[in-house]
Amino acid sequence: MTLMEEAIRGRVPPSIAQVAGREGIDPAKLARLVAAGRVVIPANIRRAELDPVGIGEMLTVKVNINLGTSQNLDSPEAEVEKALAAVEAGTDALMDLSTGGDLDLVRRRILASVKVPLGTVPIYQAAVQKELTCQGMFDALERQARDGVDFVTVHAGVNKISLERLRQDPRLMGVVSRGGSLTMKYIADTGEENPYYQEFDYLLEMAREYDLTLSLGDGxxxxxxEDASDRAKYTEFIMLGELVRRARAAGVQAMVEGPGHVPADEIQTSVRAMKHLTDGAPLYLLGPLVTDVAPGYDHITAAMGGVIAGMAGxxxxxxxxxxxxxxxxxREDVVEGAYVTRIAAHAADLTRPGVRERARSWDLQMAQARAALDWDGQFRAAINPSLARRIRHRRGLETDTCTMCSELCAIRLTREAMEKGRNKDQESA
Ligand code: SF4
Incomplete structure (x- = not known):
């Protein structure tokens, strides 16, 4: 029985209880959200050691870090080092997007090194091994599931219907998803339908076998x-909504992926449409990046979009x-991306039903430490304590204020003025 089926039967398996405890939510309520498909807890039954993570409604916004070799840079050690650094920086999940070297080795080494949920994109392995066939795509998926991967991205919404929509309404940049473009290539080369769409019931059987969570990719x-919010994108959302319904009927957990590059004023519409069309399936977004013009700063353009998207659901x-x-x-890029995205997720949590109060208590902790000029307290409350500590001490000047205003520290002046006022009041009483 899959986790979702257990939840449908009203049970609270250990992974749901564990997530409920961490999130401060009633376990029975969380089980109902899992049963309804509004929360997913990716956990392959073959995963040796896993700290389960809940993704969806009434839970904090989660963060994923992408890792993986390329055909130019294929060191498994480097990817394991990035995985460990990302976990230390607080990521909730990892995805191994390797396309270079020994893909099985990289994946297995990451799985053995971390306890956070791990996702993959099996079509990459099929393509790298020159097996971009129906059989090759399912073989890659099964191979990765057997290793214990907890969730897989399948671009099942890229099919002849959505590609026809793309042809009728061309884009400046076409398809920028690697999995989406490989699926397009398969359809163009063979004239056949996307196997993950055509054989979706078989895909669900395989997912059931390992209790694999599907991440329905936004190919x-x-x-x-320039290409944001076009007809092809919305056609794909409609497909993904239908596939979510089929996954739920089969007792398979499914989440849905979303764009991409989206101007800030279209993000809320986009998120709400995706939530509506997928009956509230957990929504996994890349960014969205709110502008194209900031290479080198795209962790920031994505975080801006992430806050707006998180506020919208x-x-x-x-x-x-x-x-x-x-x-x-x-490694340094991965750490920077993890912290900046965690900040976006937390900023969204401050506004999010079900988690707002808990999220705000963290900010309250920081505000109280700042008001008391309690530097250790500020470091403890900081999202990245070592960075805050390093900046505070980098000039070697130890004062109870900081070098920004020094003797003119507004916090200290206010505290002294308030104390003076109170003393005067006492004297005159
Ligand atoms: S010196 Fe200025 S910036 Fe520094 S703690 Fe005081 S008020 Fe804040």
Whole structure:
């Protein structure tokens, strides 16, 4: 029985209880959200050691970090090092998007090194191994599921119908999703339908066997502001909504991926449409990046979009790093992307039903430490304590204020003025 089926039967398996405890939500309520498909807890039954994570309604916004080799840079050690650094920086999940070297080795080493949920995109392995066939795509998926991968991206919404829509309404940048473009290539080369769409029932059987969570990929996500919110994207959302319904009927957990590059004023519409068309399936967004013109700063353009998307109902943010559009991320890029995306997720949590109060208590902790000029307290409350500590001490000047205003510290002046006022009041009483 899958986790979703257990939840449908009103049970609270250990992973649901564990997530409920961490999120401060009633376990029975969380089980109902899992049963309804509004929360997913990716957990492959073959995963040796896993700290389960809940993604969806009434839970905090989660963060994913993408890792993986490329054909130019294929060191498994480097990817494991990035995975460990990303976990230390607080990511909730990882995706191994490797396309270079020994893909099985990289994946297995990451799985053995971390306890956060791991996702993959099986079509990459099929393509790298020159097996971009129906059989090759399912073999890659099963191979990865057997290793214990917790969720897989399948671009099942890229099919002949959505591609016809794209042809009728061409874009400046076409298809920028790697999985989406490989699926297009398969359809163009063979004249056949996308196997993950055509054989979706078989895909569900395989997912059931490992209790694999499906992440229904946004293969037609817009790759630039000019292409945002077009007909092809919405056609794909409609397809994904239908596939979510079929996955739920089969007791398979499913979330939905979203764009991409979207101007700030279209994000709310986009998120609400995706939530509506997928009956509230957990929504996993890449960015969205709110402008195209900031290479080197795309972790920031994505975080801006992430806050707006999280406020509108997105549940899971895929971190972008400073390397986006430029290079394979380094360890430092991954860490930077993790922190910046966590900040976006937390900023959204401050407004999010079900988690707002808990999120605000963290900010309250920081505000109280700031008001008391309690520097250790500020470091403890900081999202990245070591960075805050390093900046505070970098000039070696130890004062109870900071070098920004020094003797003119507004917090201290206010405190002294208030104390003086209170003393005068006492004297005159
Ligand atoms: S010196 Fe200025 S910036 Fe620094 S703590 Fe005081 S008020 Fe804040």
């Amino acid at each position: 037609l996500r817009p790759g630039c502001i 997105a549940d899971f943010l895929c971190a972008t790093t400073p390397s986006e559009h430029l290079d394979l991320p380094t």
